[in-house]
Amino acid sequence: MEVIKAPRGTRDILGSESWKWAYVSSICREVADDFGYKEVHLPIFEHTELFSRGVGETTDIVEKEMYTFEDRGGRSIALRPEMTASMMRSYLENEMRSANQPVKLWGIGPMFRYERPQKGRYRQFQQMDIEAIGAQDAFVDLEVINFSMELYRRLGLSNLQVLINSVGCPKCRPNYRKKLQDFLKPEHDKLCDSCKNRFDRNPLRTLDCKRPVCKEITANAPSIMECLCDECKEHFDKLMLGLNRIGAVVKHDKRLVRGLDYYTKTAFEILSGDLGSQNAVCGGGRYDNLSEAIGGPHVPSVGFAAGIERIVLTMEAQGCSFGKEPSNKVYVVAAEPCVRIDTMDLVRKLRMNGISADMDYMDRSMKSQMKSAGNMAQYACIIGSEELAKGIITVKNMSESTQEELTIEQLISKLK
RNA sequence: GUGGGUGUAGCUCAAUUGGUUAGAGUACCGGACUGUGGCUCCGGAUGUUGCGGGUUCGAUCCCCGUCACUCACCCCA
Numbered sequence: 001m002e003v004i005k006a007p008r009g010t011r012d013i014l015g016s017e018s019w020k021w022a023y024v025s026s027i028c029r030e031v032a033d034d035f036g037y038k039e040v041h042l043p044i045f046e047h048t049e050l051f052s053r054g055v056g057e058t059t060d061i062v063e064k065e066m067y068t069f070e071d072r073g074g075r076s077i078a079l080r081p082e083m084t085a086s087m088m089r090s091y092l093e094n095e096m097r098s099a100n101q102p103v104k105l106w107g108i109g110p111m112f113r114y115e116r117p118q119k120g121r122y123r124q125f126q127q128m129d130i131e132a133i134g135a136q137d138a139f140v141d142l143e144v145i146n147f148s149m150e151l152y153r154r155l156g157l158s159n160l161q162v163l164i165n166s167v168g169c170p171k172c173r174p175n176y177r178k179k180l181q182d183f184l185k186p187e188h189d190k191l192c193d194s195c196k197n198r199f200d201r202n203p204l205r206t207l208d209c210k211r212p213v214c215k216e217i218t219a220n221a222p223s224i225m226e227c228l229c230d231e232c233k234e235h236f237d238k239l240m241l242g243l244n245r246i247g248a249v250v251k252h253d254k255r256l257v258r259g260l261d262y263y264t265k266t267a268f269e270i271l272s273g274d275l276g277s278q279n280a281v282c283g284g285g286r287y288d289n290l291s292e293a294i295g296g297p298h299v300p301s302v303g304f305a306a307g308i309e310r311i312v313l314t315m316e317a318q319g320c321s322f323g324k325e326p327s328n329k330v331y332v333v334a335a336e337p338c339v340r341i342d343t344m345d346l347v348r349k350l351r352m353n354g355i356s357a358d359m360d361y362m363d364r365s366m367k368s369q370m371k372s373a374g375n376m377a378q379y380a381c382i383i384g385s386e387e388l389a390k391g392i393i394t395v396k397n398m399s400e401s402t403q404e405e406l407t408i409e410q411l412i413s414k415l416k
Numbered sequence: 417g418u419g420g421g422u423g424u425a426g427c428u429c430a431a432u433u434g435g436u437u438a439g440a441g442u443a444c445c446g447g448a449c450u451g452u453g454g455c456u457c458c459g460g461a462u463g464u465u466g467c468g469g470g471u472u473c474g475a476u477c478c479c480c481g482u483c484a485c486u487c488a489c490c491c492c493a
Contacts, residue, residue, distance in 0.1 A: 008483095008485095060492080061492085064491095065492095111493080113493095115491070116491095118488070119488095120493080127493055129493095260492095276487075277488065278491090281493070283492070283493060305493055307492090309493080364446095367447090367451095367452075368446085368453090370453040371453050371454085374454065380452075380453080382451075386451080394451090396452070401452095401453090
């Protein structure tokens with residue numbers, strides 16, 4: 001029988017990598033604490049409707065990338081493709097409107113999208129997500145962008161580019177949309193197939209189409225900045241002023257649009273110069289319409305999601321530090337097979353005292369056991385009939401090649 | 417969903433125009449060193465050549481299909 005393999009687009013994060021993940025999440029937690037965000041644990045699956053209404057019926061994510069199934073009670077369920085909609089659902093469901101606004105939440109966990117895997121893109125992937133819910137002020141947008149930059153600064157990342165734009169609001173975006181459509185109409189036949197396709201549904205996406213034909217056509221397209229309403233314009237100016245004040249280096253990319261329907265006003269993205277074509281390590285923005293889309297009152301909010309895989313990949317490419325890789329303090333070596341019961345007991349006593357310890361269970365030679373000690377521990381603790389007779393343990397420091405004889409009590413107080 | 421590249425030992429890779437028993441390095445285990453890792457030397461174990469079919473006297477090699485990995489399109493974290 002063939003051994004069953006992990007499904008396509010999923011992967012096992014094994015010991016040699018998982019400590020790096022633990023390091024990255026610990027930094028996420030630190031920054032979240034410093035910025036006053038509270039951690040939440042949300043369900044990995046939700047009602048399909050939450051995403052189809054929240055993220056948008058016509059988005060790629062909902063249209064062709066969701067893992068959807070019917071549960072045994074006949075409900076349509078989806079594995080979450082992103083966390084923002086769940087965050088808003090939780091805010092509404094738990095009546096967080098009665099708390100101090102904005103409510104600042106963060107979370108980390110797996111997301112699921114049915115896509116063709118490639119570098120930095122998986123069907124199950126990990127995201128860190130932060131949301132500031134319930135405030136309109138552009139300085140909250142500023143805080144959120146600053147949060148992402150601070151996170152990357154602490155992780156030691158470099159060669160990043162921050163892109164920022166405004167995508168308007170329901171008041172002004174339709175005007176721009178109309179203006180853009182009028183501009184594109186004469187060139188409609190020349191556009192690429194997918195842009196032709198979205199001409200009616202989502203013409204803004206033509207702006208960030210990478211095909212040369214479309215790029216050429218849109219080179220002189222009207223900018224959304226000309227169409228923003230006063231409110232959106234002021235919001236954007238205030239944000240840019242703030243970014244300037246904190247010395248943030250950002251690029252105003254007038255072509256930046258977002259694929260998710262709920263974005264309003266601020267949209268931003270951070271790109272890594274050390275990834276392949278899947279180079280966004282962070283994407284976010286303001287979503288003042290999400291709450292209403294899923295049946296709530298008007299709740300202006302802003303947040304972002306960062307991809308953990310892409311962060312780790314970038315850190316590896318840039319040789320960033322992940323802190324110290326954890327290893328055992330002690331490997332207990334049996335000099336003779338007959339003392340294995342004693343090595344077991346020593347391992348147990350060390351562990352009881354909070355000293356990480358391990359030993360051989362394969363009846364291997366002493367030489368082999370010493371090898372393991374050298375590979376996976378700082379100290380080898382050798383026990384044989386001589387040690388038992390004298391009531392001591394031979395303790396060898398593997399990196400310095402020095403050794404001494406200690407009683408168990410001395411050993412514990414030395415290593416604790 | 418579309419296209420390119422790649423699948424041989426745990427890992428990195430060989431194998432002549434298609435040729436008989438598929439090799440090496442590394443890691444692993446044992447020994448030289450009858451109780452001490454790293455260096456050296458000796459020995460040992462390990463494969464459904466991704467899977468299925470086809471061509472052939474004969475396929476790791478050629479052809480078709482399939483699966484997986486990978487990169488790109490698309491989309492996005």
